[in-house]
Amino acid sequence: DIEVFTLGETMVVFQPEQMQSLEYVQQFPKRIGGAESNVAIGLSRLGHRAGWFSKLGEGSFGQYVYKYIRGEGVDTSSCLFTEQALTGVLFKEQLSPEDMNVYYYRKGSAASLMEPEDLDEAYMAQAKVLHLTGITPALSKSCYKTVMKAIEIAKKNGMTIVFDPNLRLKLWSAETAKKVLNEIALHADVILPGLDEGRFMTGKTEIEDVAESLMAGYDKTIIIKIGSKGAYLHTKEEKVYIEGFPVQQVVDPVGAGDGFAAGIISGILKQEPLHQAIKRANAIGAMVVMSHGDFEGLPYLKAVEQFMK
Ligand code: KDG
Secondary structure (H helix, E strand, C coil): CCCEEEEECCCEEEECCCCCCCCCCCCCCCEECCCCHHHHHHHHCCCCCCEECCEEECHHHHHHHHHHHHCCCCCCCCCCCCCCCCCCCCEEEECCCCEEEEEEECHHHHHHHHHHHHHCCHHHHHCCCCEEECHHHCCCCHHHHHHHCCCCCCCCHHCEEEEEECCCCCCCHHHHHHHHHHHHHCCEECCEEHHHHHHHHHCCEEEEEEHHHHHHCCCEEEEEECHHHHHEEEEEEEEEECCCCCCCCCCCCHHHHHHHHHHHHHHHCCCCHHHHHHHHHHHHHHHCCCCCCCCCCCCHHHCCCCCCH
């Protein structure tokens, strides 16, 4: 059985070892990347049972993604394969440690064909948490509808909805993004935006105003990520900053937010105090940016405990 359910697209990632314009790069090691599977892998490494759903292309790349995620101990049994489209691909271009460009080759991909009917309610309902990102609804109309259906199932079954806006303006217009991200946020119990994403969604500047606006008058938990400074927690009862961990050297910033989400969800599943969960989430975020790749730096439980000491 699973404790968390998430759904989204995972792509084959081609990420060169050297920091150089792709115009001159000749070799591309092959990896995988996808915000939701990053979270599922992070949770698996922390000792949880995570279920990840997606649609993959029939053929080598789909098999590679599928086997890799399954190999990380994530439950992939609800995934579907299709002959109608290819598995998405992503190229990363790093020009300096903190300056990462991504190029998507994912329009009309297999994952973009996800449909509400693909969701297995009985399977999902085993989970206590539904994890969503703002990437999945950006992929296609049917993906948007699938996300809305997942929300409906989660509500019906008393699941906690954790939402990371993960704004990707390469995938949709600012106008649609703003509308849909706010629509999903309204249904979520826990919202995990970066400060810039929160500002984008709400049009507010001050962090307290951003959080209050995301609460939308409900009793939600808002946790705003502020990079190396850590995170800001905003609930009805408390408004508090929780400090981040020092990072010796940023190697690859991609995936930090997913590690953060895994840390928070782990805390929810263990029914830990929020402060403790956020502290762990900060630690995982710091560990992820110190290693290459989107998910490779996600720590096992022991490693994160050691790092926090
Ligand atoms: O959060 C990291 C993800 O952005 C990365 O792994 C790839 O899912 C991805 C995306 O859509 O950019």
